[in-house]
Amino acid sequence: MTVTLVHDFPFDPSYGRTLDDLLRIPVPGGPEDFDDFWRAQYRAALEVAPEPEVGRLVEERDGVRVFEVSYASVGGVRVGGWLVLPAEGPAEHGFVIGHGYGGRDAVGPEVPLPLPRSAAILPCVRGMGERTLLPDVPSVSSEHVLHGIASRESYVIGGCVADLWTAASALLELVPELGELADGGPRLGYLGESFGGGLGALALPWDERFAAGQLTVPTFGNHPLRLTLEMTGSGAAVRRHHAAHPEVADVLPYFDAATAATRVRVPTLVAAALFDPSVPPPGQFAVFNGLGDGRELHVLEAGHFEWGGVDAERDRLDGAVRKFFGRVLG
Known part of the structure; x- marks a missing residue:
């Protein structure tokens, strides 16, 4: 049952879309060299x-020990974060x-982590949080x-994605048993919310x-549509910037989470x-809609909003x- 949420935003954070509408949001195809661009970024991170x-x-x-950790990423950046290890015994699962x-x-x-007997690395990507502040990268989201x-x-954003790949490299070096658990190499899980979901x-x-x-509630989904929608948060900053610098419309397609989801x-x-003032639901559902076999949907009433049922x-x-x-890793 849909909940009616009372708010004081000057726009409708549901954007007038029902669930059926959201499940029909299209996915941008992306630039012709989208795959080539990202494969090159990944190769550089692996090096x-x-x-x-x-x-x-x-x-x-909760059965784990939490340590401070740091590791090297692309561009000479050293990323800080936390390493989570089982308090007893070897790790059987790994997460970024x-x-x-x-x-x-x-x-x-x-x-606690999603699965028992797990290890995880929780990076603060470049410019974010006290662990990875940089002199030349703003720490304010907007x-x-x-x-x-x-x-x-x-x-x-490209560097931030690379910080996730190098986080996986660091985790596998620190917890080598994770690379020995299954035929064909490591089987890590990824979790991310909002900014981390889009990345x-x-x-x-x-x-x-x-x-x-x-x-x-992944961000960066369907940039052409996002640029037409009023919102709060970092997306509003991109929308304002695009209004003054329309040429960034040539850059944003390379960082569209919905386009990436099709891969x-x-x-x-x-x-x-269904309701989110910071990350418009049409963009979130575009990410889901882009996924193929193996996708699963969990519908939330609201994101980035405090309401009575949030807990x-x-x-x-x-x-x-x-x-x-x-089910998929256990």
């Missing part, structure tokens, strides 16, 4: 020796966990999302080390919202995520 360094033990809870815009300053609700946007080679959609098609993904070949669970909805989603990874 980086991650040189991970494990720091102090931060806490022990992205974050929303604004970064993360601690390991929070991502622990400025970060515009950094280097004049060209596909310089756009910061995940861009990262998953090219990296065969990931066997499954889970994307919650994903692993089981992927998308949690998409219960989060609990239901957590249960769905555990069930999903238990």
Whole structure:
């Protein structure tokens, strides 16, 4: 049953779309060299020796130990974050966990992990959170999302995706048993919400080390449509910038999460919202619509919005995520 949400936004965060409407949102085909561009980005990331360094033990809870960690990524950037290891015994599953815009300053609700006996790396991608602040990259989301946007080679989003790939490299170096658990190499899972969801959609098609993904209210879906929709958050900054610099419409198609989703070949669970003032639902559902076989949908009433049912909805989603990874990775 759909919940009527009371809000004071000067626009409708449901954008007048029903669930049936959202499931028919089209997916941009993308530039002809979309695949070539991203495969080259991935090759460059794989060439980086991650040189991970494990720091102090931060806490022990829920059957895991949490450590500070850092590793090398593309462009000479050293990424900081957290490493989660089982308190006892070897790891049987591995996860890379992205974050929303604004970064993360601690390991929070991502622990406990979706599966027991798991290891995970939780990076703060370049410019985000206290662990990966950089002098030349803004840390405020509305400025970060515009950094280097004049060209596909310089756009910061490409570097952020690379930070996820190099996070996987660092995790596999630190927890080598993860690469020995299955025939054919590692079978990692990816989780990401909002900003991290969009980055995940861009990262998953090219990296065969990931066997499954889970994307919650993913951003960067269907840029041509997003540019026509009023919203809050980082998307509003891109929309304003495009109005003043329409030439960025030639860059954004390379970073469209919905286009990338059409290239994903692993089981992927998308949690998409019917109401979201920061990441318009049409863009979220475009990411889901782009996926092929193995896609699963978990419908949320709202994203990026506090309402009376948010805790219960989060609990239901957590249960769905555990069930999903238990089936595809367990």
